Amino acid sequence: MDSTVIGGWIAAGLTLFMFSSLYKDNPFYRFGEHLYLGLSVGYIIIKVIYANIIGGLYKPFFEDQQYLLIIPTILGLSLYTRFFPKIAWISRITFAFIVGYGSGLTIPRIIAGGIFQQIEKIITPLGKNSATWWDIFSGIIIIIGVVSVLIYFFFSVEHKGVVNKISRVGIYFVMIAFGASFGYTVMARMSLLIGRSYDLIEFATPKYYYATLILLVLMVLILVLYESTRKKEEGSKDNA
């Protein structure tokens, strides 16, 4: 039995463990959940130690003599002074550096690439010489949508009269957007189920020694036994 087959059995088993929660909470599901949490945290810690601490600090510092790395190292370590109230103020230096550097780098780009670019593209189709009737129509719809939704979320003025009518239009745009997002979310969730089902079907083939089928039968039997034992125990407790 090679590692692919063993991997198939583990994957099939854990997938069935997680799907078992659709029936009700049970030990299989709880085991799978805890295993997933433990494994992913352990994996991330090891990857970070190897990539950041060994690959990004230890090797360049000791092997390539990049001694300037001492500055970010001290700044990084100073964050841990948060755990010691008397010297916690030291961490503020690093936080100031992170906030200052991050804001300076991010804010102009988001304003230019996010906000201005969106506004520019909303307006452009109406003024373009080569714009088709469809472009103009789409542009008008987008402008109506943007304006009405902005007015809907503008709470400094009471929503009465014209403002109320425009904000009502805004609600319809918001609902259509939510509907589209929800439709795509359903599609995404179905895709995930398809992905797991596809693998379960594959693991049910002779190549994997019918892993899915054997594990499913075993799981059902154990769950039935577990339920009947639990009910008996509950019954005896009630009688007592």
Next chain:
Amino acid sequence: MNALLKKMANLDRRIIYVLISLAIVIPLLYPLFIEVNVNPEAKAVYDTIDNLPSGSTVFLAMDFDPASKPELYPMAEAVLRHCFSRDLKVIGMTFWVTGVGLGEKAFTDIAKEYNKQYGTDYLYLGWKAGGYALVIQMGEEGISAAFPADHYGRETSTMPILQKVSHLKHLDYLVELAAGGSIGTWYYYGKMKYKFKMGGGCTGVMVAGWYNLMKIDWINGFMGGLRGAAEYEKLINKKAKATRGMDAQSVSHMLIIAMIIFGNITYFVNRAKGNK
């Protein structure tokens, strides 16, 4: 009839789970071969890659993990197949530490199919922390400065693939396969400054937002969810997992639509009859 309507209004959710499972498993076992139409968004990504001259370099950012594998992994395979079939060079990496293995598998499997040589035809950089700082470093100091060693620990600066394409500005195309907000990182700190062309693929949940990104020229095209992957498979004429999954997707969607209609009818009839 009244009792039946009441019962239907309080249907056990586990019956719905069983119906959905059947709607997915049966079409996977017995394919219906429902035709997939290609949208202009996916075609734009295909056309861009298809029109690149042989020897050009595509950067494949695989920013997802196993939770999004069913949607984004087939896209990665399809894009790699397309690139390798056209003799394009591909550099890959991920911002998602839990997705490192998926990237490695896709590169290794597809490169083997096309007999491509590591370091010359393709390179997998793997994962490194840093986010936008990493993108800036790849743009300013070079890819090998940001990744002195690849996923396997080999030195990158001497690799033939990085001799012509040393910085982000040298890329011919960047394909971002995203399960989160990494498209912003690549755009704000990469494309905005280094002006490379960018396309991508996203999970179904993100599709509605990505239409907007295409409209404002962040990307020139994208594959949306499993359907997007199936469209790309059709374009490269290599029907794989995504195409097979589309039958199940269509049947499950039909079932959900039917259940929504049925649920609403039951609700209104019950209300008209005064049932709770």
